Amino acid sequence: MDLRSMEIRYDGGKGDIGGPFIGTLHWDAAIEGPRPGVLVAPAFRGRAQFEEQRAQELAALGYVGFAIDYYGQGWTTTDPAEAHAAKDRLDAERAMLAARMVVALEALKAQELVDAERTAAIGYCFGGKAVLDLAREGVEIGGVVSFHGILDRAASAPDVKIPAEVLVLHGWDDPLAKPESVLAFGQEMTERGARWQVHAYGHTGHAFTNPAATPGAQPGFGFDAKATARSWRAMVAFMEEIFR
């Protein structure tokens, strides 16, 4: 294994959607030729070490991992209040979020190392919402995986069929995605023709993959090592299925 990484600046050239965006490509240079590519949409603080690690782990699995940027200019913060403000602004413009996800996917497909016919996206928290919104655009992508993502459909989402496989890895006690929203999501995905799955974990809250989310610090939030391992394993199996 010979893991490498490289910064990628990308832009959709489709008017002002807030670019350029700055992502990081991770791959195993010991593998020859194009391979599946997996985009990693960050949690609400923007692309940071956490997402780089996930993209690197995807590279170690034999894929190209692409940690992306949905804020523009590679913006990131460690300040929760700033992060909430940035996320709320983008969340109020879901069509913009979707457009930024689409250009990220295009940038991934344009990489020489990537087999453009075999792509997927994973995302965490607000990044989970971002990859679901990408699927909702009806784009050609093999699959999307949301880790403790937010499930509500935007009013701006187009009225299209969803060709992607969709996997939602969900903590049942997540206050940002309550049981009722799981029902609504199931109905939406069924109507849109998505081949979907939800794995719901009991006694598990929001941000369960985030070691910095101290359990008990905020009700319904908290790191859970078991759910983290389960969800990653489920993602690995999902990728093996869609890239077979």
Next chain:
Amino acid sequence: MDLRSMEIRYDGGKGDIGGPFIGTLHWDAAIEGPRPGVLVAPAFRGRAQFEEQRAQELAALGYVGFAIDYYGQGWTTTDPAEAHAAKDRLDAERAMLAARMVVALEALKAQELVDAERTAAIGYCFGGKAVLDLAREGVEIGGVVSFHGILDRAASAPDVKIPAEVLVLHGWDDPLAKPESVLAFGQEMTERGARWQVHAYGHTGHAFTNPAATPGAQPGFGFDAKATARSWRAMVAFMEEIFR
């Protein structure tokens, strides 16, 4: 690998609960010493070739597989009307169903080949309900797995904590376990302290593991090869987790 099987007659000796019961034990004679034991609760037609195969596959995984009988005297039928009648009678006596599951678990634990500290149960359709009812008794068992099982709690279920891990593999379009019952189940399991998961599969109906359930023959029912493979893989990962 040296797969063997043996008929086991068992009874709880606890008054008339309809025994004796007749199950089949499957194991790999190439493995030495006690190993985890997994009970297989049949679908509503009673223990048949399908369940024997699952128990044999569990034996091939290194466990003892025990295909059980919840009707008594090894009763089984290929006639759907007869099967429905038998199932409905037992379903009307959920405390009896639970008692029969408890004696089956005791019979499994009593086997020399079985490490009584490491047991689990899986079940299909009405057998899924049966293994959930077993967990609801608060018995000492590592985990239970329901494949397209029915999720409603019986009024007769005791008011106890559930120490088992619980995994429900569920077709979202199953008319016998609607989305609302998934919500009720999540709430019940959470209140009872069970470490639970539900894997919901979109566009998937009841009996999805049953090759004899021709898709389209009955709305909301149907074999699904992909869901079958996914659910078995999820079960294998679950067993590896609880028997680690």
